[in-house]
Amino acid sequence: MLRASVVFLLLLGFWGWAYAQEVSYREHIRPILKERCLGCHGPDSPEYKAFKLRKAHYIARGKGPRLDSYTYLVYFVGWQDTGALMRRLDDGTNTPDGSPGNMYRYLGDTEAQRQRNLRLFKRWVGHWSLKRWGQWSLKELQSLKLKY
16 A cells, blocks of 8 residues: 555656646647647648738638747737637637637547647646737736747
8 A cells, every 4th residue: 555655646746747847839839730730730821911811712722820830829829819829729618608719629639638738738828818919918918938
């Protein structure tokens, strides 16, 4: 019994340490993007402004705005389309009607995988909010982490 308790405590300590580590774009977020997102949001996708000009055209071709670099991704978190990433990846726990964002389903093949990847995105972002630009306070913007 004592041996099982020691193993449990060691595992609990490891999980706590692993969760306390900072989440970075390079180590945690980029691999998820490569595996789950860049088929539609990769280097052959349009930049945001070009996408907006011909949205129906790109959607019909299975393309969304380009997200294949840290710079492109941050645009949808903290500037200029603040909160767009969060609105699209949210699992519905932050929406009045409980509906997930339109990209949540692509975060994983199973609910467990989607939740695991969503937790990483939330830890990377820091302040997870579905608000749009102009609705964020300066304090909220300053609480974004977005570690490279």
